Amino acid sequence: MPTTSSSIAATRAEEWRTRIGSALRTTVxxxxxxxxxxxxxxxxRRYLEFPSFTYATTLLIVSDATLAQTLRGCWRVLCSNVQVxxxxxxxxHLIGPSNFxxxxxxxxxxxxxxxxxxxxxxxxxxKQLAFGQLVNxxxxxAVDGGKTGVAVHAIHVVCSTAFGALASLASFVATPFPYPRLAYYQTKKLYRLYAENTCERFNCIIEAISASDNSTATxxxxxAKSLSTTGAKLLQSIRTKLDGMHWERPQTKIFNPHWIDPEEKLQDLELPIRAMGIALSTFTSFPVGVIDEELRGVLLNCRGQFSKKLGQQAKCFAPFDTTINSEIKKDILTKNLSVAYKDLPTSFFLYCVHLLLDDSPIAKKNDHLLGKTQKSGDPNWSTREVVMNLIPSNHNLAFAFKSSLSLGLAVFFGLTYNKENGYWAGLLISLCFVTGRHPTFSLANARGQGTAMGSIYxxxxxxxxxxxxxxxxxALLPWVFFSSFLKYSRMYGQAGGISAATGALLVIGMKHNEPPIQFALARMVEATIGLLCFVIVEIVFNPCRAATLAKFELSQCLKSLQDCIEQIDISTPTKKEMSFSSCPALRECQKKLKSLADQLEEFTAxxxxxxNFLFVPFHNECYKKMLESLSKMADLLIFVAYSMENVMLLSQKNGAFWKDLHDQVNExxxxxxxxxxxxxxxxxxxTRIKSPRKLENDNLPCDVETQEYPNTNAFGDWSGEEEVNSITSSFIKHLEEMATKTHTNIDEEMLKGQMVFHYSCLGFCTSNLMRETMKIQSEVKELLKWENSSQTNFDKFFC
Structure with missing residues (x-):
């Protein structure tokens, strides 16, 4: 039976060490x-006239920063200082200080x-740092009426911000807990944890498919699912650290011709592991009939070899050793010949194991040479790209207008309400802005609560x-330490955590002319003014609710998925230049689908x-299930593209022999x-229909005698497993014909084994794409019932 995972415990311990170190650096x-x-x-102190923004700068920079990220934060401070x-x-100079x-x-x-x-x-x-400096x-x-001259306030603000960056560097040097946080070593440590996590996932999945009963397999x-969640967190942490590595070691990527992008290697490792989980989820009972003792022994032997490979790579970011025991890969290839035409999920499982052992770059793009050719063939390409980059996009123009209007209103109303404390209305929201959409009310609520809690403390x-x-x-130091942990909470997040720390810092860590209670009350009122301006402008610029955008993005995902399906085609390899015509297009469509699915996930969150206000509550569970299906389909489409590429490549060795099989599979x-x-x-x-009742009221053609709408069952008849089983049976039949063919030499036999491998992958993926489409269809029906009255005639929508 499974035991407690060591990688999960090690990841949690590392997570807590990171948070404690971050809290200590923030406190220092x-x-x-x-x-x-x-x-x-x-x-x-004469030059540090704005300690409030000094605190905000340190909280923004120091956080979870490594040395590289701290240096990058200091560079951003320098850039904002120059702009301000x-x-x-x-x-x-143009307006005159006295006219402000x-x-x-x-x-x-x-x-x-x-x-x-x-x-x-x-x-x-x-931009956020520059916004806050300009407010100050x-x-x-405006407060002093220009008595101090043109440059005095600007110099004081710049000095205060620069001192915040220096304090962040000082805290990094003063608290090497448990040792200096270099991005390279942090990434290496996380990489080792991820390798350990992946080994445990692999072992659990192998044990599950080899289990002798349902309870053990479950x-x-x-x-394995729990380990997968931890692995996803580790992957996200590694990605955040990789950017810092380029600041610490820029020469690694530039001057090392053998440099390997760790993110690409992680993707090639993660995809087959996830696909093995998809294959395992399709089994209905255990033990699996086609897995005999010999195959079970081969699978269990793979665990040690895979662990050895991962351990080798995790030590020094080296590539996998390709000299791994070729006998195991040969055994898997041989065993698949007798399994593929009996059980597609098992064959696909072996396919993924083979990819892991063979270190196959399944997610690697094959159209990069085409891109280089286009760029090198067009002498004006670089000039055109530079010019296009100088022109702001519509998205960035909207962000600039939104930021400008929000801060302008906040400064005006803040000064109008209380001129002496007019800073706080603009300062609070200067760090709120993001370039994309975000939960406006949730973010404003977190900042308001954080400000109130910190001020009261x-x-x-x-x-x-x-x-x-x-x-x-x-007494302020424990609160700063505690607020550092609030940043990781689901309720407050980074916005609420920084506001909570700043609220207390500004009451205790500054000298005021008025009593603390009076100052705290004035600041909370000013903060409320700023948040109201922020929320109102956000609503004006983004009037569509996230639920509406999520439904629109869902329709976009379905359109992109349809484009992906239409690109699945194994062309008969009669012309060499046409052999890879559809595969790059499928990869591009898959990439677009993945991007749209990520956007849908953001809108759903x-x-x-x-x-909800007066609207129908958002059906979160329904969208989560559709996102899960879309994620699986995006992964399966990568395997479809990879198998298509290899089938076409292998077919060139003996095109005449595989022509009939190509025709059958294409059918x-x-x-x-x-x-x-x-x-x-x-x-x-x-999903594009905005008002189903409007369509319900339309006069659709109806059979007078039967009182039924034409083609209303065309959609519903597809909800069974008959078509899926038919496609699967057809693939299995062709695989059996291929597997039972005899060949005259070993090379032809190996070619046959590889072709069976890739065709079985194609068969499994297509059948599961159909099943996931059925799940999405069911969830769309559920979504329509949720959003509309039960009296709505849904048969009309499925005509």
Whole structure:
């Protein structure tokens, strides 16, 4: 029976070490800023007039940063400082500091923010830092009426921001917990954890398919799913660290001709493991009849070889050793000849095992040479690309307008309500902006709650230490430590965690002219003003609900899936130049489908968090099931493309011999296409309908005698397993004919084994694509029933 996974425990321990280290670095950085701004030398404090933004800078940079990410954060601080100095000095010189009224400050703010937000390649963190700095400069000028001159506030803001970056570096050097966080070593450690996790997943899946009863198989399969969730988290962590590696070791990618992209290797490793899980989920009972003792022994022997390969790679990011025992791969190839025409799921399972042992780049693009040819053949290509990059996209223009209007309104209303504390309305939302959509109400709620909690905690500390305020700063350190963990919570996230830490820091870690309670109350009111401006502008620019966008994105996914299905075609290899005509197109369509599915997942997550108001509640479970099916289909389509490429390549060795088989398989593919494509087209059209009642009221043709709508059963008849079983039986029949053919030499026998492998993969994938389409069809029906009244006649929609 399965036992507790060591990789899951090791991953959790590493996760907690990372969070504790992050909390310690954040606490040290805030301590450096607080002590310097409160008790530092007077000449230094003279230039740190904006400790609030110094705190915000440290919280934004230090977080989970490695050395490379900290250096990258400092670079972004430098870029934002340059932008702010140019824009603020230009605005103040042209307008004049004495002319900065509330309205003028808001207009200057809006114009400057638009300029900062417009460049496409400028990083979001750089823009956020520049937004906050501009708020400080323009509001300070409006508050003092221009008495301090043109450049004073800009210099103070830039110095305060730069000191925040220095404090982040200082915290990184002061707290090497448990050792300096270099991106290379962090990635290497996570890579080892992922390798261990993958080995355990592989072992569990092998044990599950080799199990002698259902309960044992279910136990191992459940553990494999749990390991898969942990592996997905490790993959995400590795991807976030890979960018930092380029900052620490830029020469690795540039000057090393044998450099291997770890993300590509991880993808080639992850795909077959996920596909093995798909194959395992199709078995209805255990033990599996076609797996005899000999095949079971081969599979169990694969575990040690696979573990050896992963251990070798995880030590030094080296490629897999291709000299692995070829006897095992030969055994798998041989055993598949007797399995493929009996059980397609087992054959596909062996196919994935063979890919893992052979280190096959299944996800590798084959059209990169075509791209290079197009680029090298067009002398104006690079010039055109540069010009196109300079032109902002519609998406970036919308982001610039949204940021400009939000901050302009926040500054204006913040100054109008309370001129002395007008900073906080704009400062709070300056770090809210993202380039894409996000759950607006959830984000505003998290920031509002975080601000309130932090401010109340600061007031309590000031009340407790009212006789000796010098020691009140000590009570702030546990709160900063605690707030660092709030960033990982589902309720508050990074927005709420940073707001909670900043709320207390600004009450205790700054000197105020008014009592702390009065300052905290004014700041919370200003924060509410800023959040209201932020929410209203977001609603104006994004009036569509996430639930509406999720349904539209679902129809886009179905259209893209239909395009993928139409690209499945094994051309008879009569012409060499035509042999790979459909495979690159299928890979491109699959890539588009994966992108759309990721976007659908984001909209689904946002729709789950947004309030319903007077609308129908979002059917989250239904969308989750459809996303799961779309994810499986996207993975299976990669295997379809890979098997098609190899079939066409192998067919060139003896095209005449495989011609009849190609025709038979193509007939199966056409039957499969004729079943799937109309269904997906119907589903796409149904999900595009905005008002089913309008269609219900239309006068559709109806048989007068039977009172039935024509073709209403054309959609429903496809809901059974008959067509799937028919396609599967046809593939199995052709595989049996191929497997029983005798050949005169070993090379022909090996070629036959490889062709059986790839054809069985194609057969399994097509049958499962049909099954997943049936699941999506069922969920679309459920979604329509959820969104509309039970009296709606759904037969009309399936005509």
């Amino acid at each position: 950085a805030c301590t450096v800023v607080g002590l310097t701004s409160l008790y530092g030398p007077a000449p230094l 100095m140019i824009l603020s000095l230009l605005s103040l 009224t509330n309205a003028v400050a808001a207009l200057a703010m809006a114009a400057s923010v638009f300029v900062v937000a417009l460049p496409e390649r400028s990083h979001l963190v750089t 400069v323009f509001v300070s000028t 136990g191992f399969f459940t553990q 600061g007031i309590l500390c000031c009340f407790i230490f009212q006789k000796n305020l010098r020691f009140s700063f000590l 946002e729709a789950e968090l947004e309030p 199966n593919v056409r039957t499969f296409n004729n079943k799937i494509s109309p269904t997906l087209k119907c589903l796409e059209e149904i």
